[in-house]
Structure formats: C-alpha cells, structure tokens
Amino acid sequence: MGIDLRSLSQRGGAGFLRVLRERWDRPVFAALASVSLIALGLILFFIFSEALPLFRTISLSNFFGGTWLPTVEPNRFGILPLLTGSGLVMVGALVVAIPFGLAAALFIAEIATGIIKDIAKSVLELLAGIPSVVYGFFGLMVLAPILQQIAHIPYRRTALLASLILGVMALPTIASLAEDALTAVPRSYREASLAMGASRWQTMWRVTFPAAFSGIIGAVILGMGRAIGETMAVLMLSGNAAQMVGSFLKPVRTLTATIALEMAETPFGSEHYHALFGIGAxxxxxxxxxxxxxxALRGRLARKHGS
Known part of the structure; x- marks a missing residue:
C-alpha cells in the first residue's frame, strides 16, 4: 500500500514522520537483527572450520585427554587440565560473587532508597567498568602477597588468587541482573505478605526471593559466563601451569589464557593452531x-509475572 502524500501534507510534518516510522520500523529492526545473526553465523563458521581439521589426526577422546603438551614430540592436545583449571577458577569466583552479589541486589531492590540506592548502583557500575588488567595488577601486587603471608603457600599466583579477583569482577553482573529480577516481582506480592503480618525480612526471603528465583538463577549463569570467559586477569593471576590439580592453592591454566599465551607463536595451519581453535569452539x-x-530463565520469570 503506497503512501498518500496529499493526505500527509494535510496532516502536516508530524503525520508524515509517523507514517514513515510505522512503515519502516519493522524492516529496519529486522535488518539490524539479521546483521547480528549473520555476524554470529560467520564467527561460528570461522571458529569451527579452523577447529575441524584437528580431528583428522586426533580423536575426540585424545582432545579431551589429560595432557597438554603442544610443543613437545609427540604432541599432545588434551584440554582436560585446561577445562579443570577453568572450572576451578569459575567455582571459586562464584563462591565469592554469588553471596555478595545477591546481598547487593537485595539491598538495592528492597532496602536502599534515595541517594543510598543511587550510590550503590554507581558503585556497581564503577566495578563493572574497571578494566580487567587493572584488576589483575591489583591482585598481583596487593592481594597475592597478603594471601601468601596468611595461607603460607609457596606460590604467588594460584587458582585462589584468580578466583578472588574474578569473583569481584563477576559481582556487578550478578548483582545488577538479580536486582532487575527482584524489581520485576509485582508490588502486590509484597503488600499481601505484609498485610498478613509477615515482617520485611520474611517478605524478602519467603516471597520476593522465591518469586524472582528463575531470574536470579539466570543472573548467576551469566556471572558464570563472565568468569569463564575472562582472559587478562586470569592470565596474570592463575600461574598458567597446564596440569591437573584439585587445590585452589596451586597454579592452574584456563582455556582463555591458553589461547592468549600460545596463539601468537603458533605456526599457521599447524595441529597446534587448529587445537587452539578447538579450545575456542x-x-x-x-x-x-x-x-x-x-x-530462557529470564523469559520464564517475565511470563510468570505477566511483564
């Protein structure tokens, strides 16, 4: 259906702009969404096309083996030590980030008001905006000596050190998204609980928190993604030892740190090169x-409360 320029001229410039907006909003947003999908598809294609040649020479069981020795004959590309290192650091980070992040979210959503609430949100935004290299430098120069002195450990850079700093880095993500989930709970839930004689704390823990639980779990999962995808701070703090360990007091190496450390010096097209793309995949x-x-969990929360 064409645009009636005569009728639009009678309605004035505002009507012309409104019709243009109604006519072109959907195609423009569809085009932008398509660009995002195409970019993601190209990234997936590039990563997997560079990773697949590795499996012409080694099996999946060898790729998930327990030894990473890419530069020593015979080459071994087992990423299990890197997976366990990433998992160990991520778990340690979540132990720090989850309780403090949820406490901050509850404080901002349920307790703080006025300028206190604004200050708390500003602090979270500041923590989220600090470059990871600054976190790494602080951990290496300030926190590492303190941990060595307190825990009497022989290593300066350990999984524990990386976990503590990553926990602080993941905290703003968990706190901000959990606060959004808590805020999305209808006010009528709180009012009904208080009207039945429940205290403010009982309302928070037995009404608001359970109602927002799926959104909070989503926040925690995104915090996990933040922790497992971090590179620079982990590279500076974890010790970068590609070994199977079960202790936070020893050096580890993560998946991201391995790519950052080895990609620049790896011959193009070699098995080592394709193995690093396998890690990326x-x-x-x-x-x-x-x-x-x-x-999916955040969508479930939105549907549950009809928002």
Missing amino acids: VLLIITLAMNWIAE
Missing part, C-alpha cells in the same frame, strides 16, 4: 549454552 559452545539458559 569449546569456549563458544559453553558461553552460548550459558546465555541461552539464562535468557
């Missing part, structure tokens, strides 16, 4: 899965 799958689960 594993990271991409983990990250996409975490984001999909988090969005």
